[in-house]
Amino acid sequence: MILVTQCPDCHATFRLTAVQLHAHNGDVRCGQCRQVFNGFLALITVPEAYIQSVAISAQPVPDQFPSVTEAVLSSTEQSPPTDHFGIPLPSEKEDSRPWLAINMLLLALLLGQVVHAYRTEIFVAFPALQPLLRDYCHLVQCEIDLPRHLHLLSLESSDLRISSPAEPDVVVLTAIIRNHALFPQELPALLLTITGTGEQPLASRVFTARDYLVDSAAEQSIFSGESEIQARCFLNTGDVGAIGYQLELIYP
Structure with missing residues (x-):
């Protein structure tokens, strides 16, 4: 030594x-x-x-x-200086700006991936950012999948009756749907089942939001939190011989 x-x-x-x-x-x-x-x-x-x-x-x-x-x-x-065993020592004059720019770019890419992956959660948690998220999805051709918590939806009332005496085979279905959640959700579909004697199912049909929304809300695509919407749609029952009906909220 x-x-x-x-x-x-x-x-x-x-x-x-x-x-x-x-x-x-x-x-x-x-x-x-x-x-x-x-x-x-x-x-x-x-x-x-x-x-x-x-x-x-x-x-x-x-x-x-x-x-x-x-x-x-x-x-x-020594270029750069090394220690006793030949290991390069850090240079005091080394410019870290290129590395800083690369790190900032990687951070921006990471944030973009996080926003894209959690766009639904951000849409729900930050209402002020909803217009920006819609513009973003329009630009990159993606969709914002809204929450679909069926247990937080309810049918407040519903009715099925003949539309007019002149057309006894045409019935009109009306219903009021409520979203009990504090956040917006996807609009549900209505499953209507026509029943006969002994509540035997005779026919069924699914009505989407586009089918049942009234004219003033026809372009609505979001079910706002703690709100109600009115549904109305028409159906020709023909000679089914309907006696009753059952109505359910579903997400297809």
Whole structure:
């Protein structure tokens, strides 16, 4: 094992002897840049097999400090500077701006993926962002899948009757649907089942929101939270012989 120290100014690495270290409490002069430094501050011991010596010609010095002139690794050979074992040291002048720009770009891509994946949750939680999300989905050709919590919907009332005496086979179905959720949901469909004697099913039909919404709400696509909508649709029962009906809310 041999003693090795490094000049703090030029980063040249030198072998030391015990005599040089104890001559002036560790103060030595660099044989390359002539700077006086304390050899104890960066002193380590390494196996001699790890050392590749580079001779530096010694020049007489007028002062009292011993000069270390046998460099293990010359600072002129280090680009960038390395430690005692050849591992590159970080450069103080390294420009981190390109990495910052790359990191910001990756962060923006990550946020975009999060918004796309959780667009429904964001749509529900932040109503103020709904117009922006609609524009985004229109741009990228995606859809906002609204929540479909059927247990938070209810039929407040419903009625099925003949539309007019002149057309006894045509009936009109009216209903009031309520969304008890605090957030908007997808509009449900209506499953109408015509029943006969003993509530035996005779015929059934599914009415989507486009079928049952009245004229004033025909373009409605969102069932707002804590709100009600009125449904109305017509059906020709023909000669089915209907006696009663059953009405359910479903999500196809």
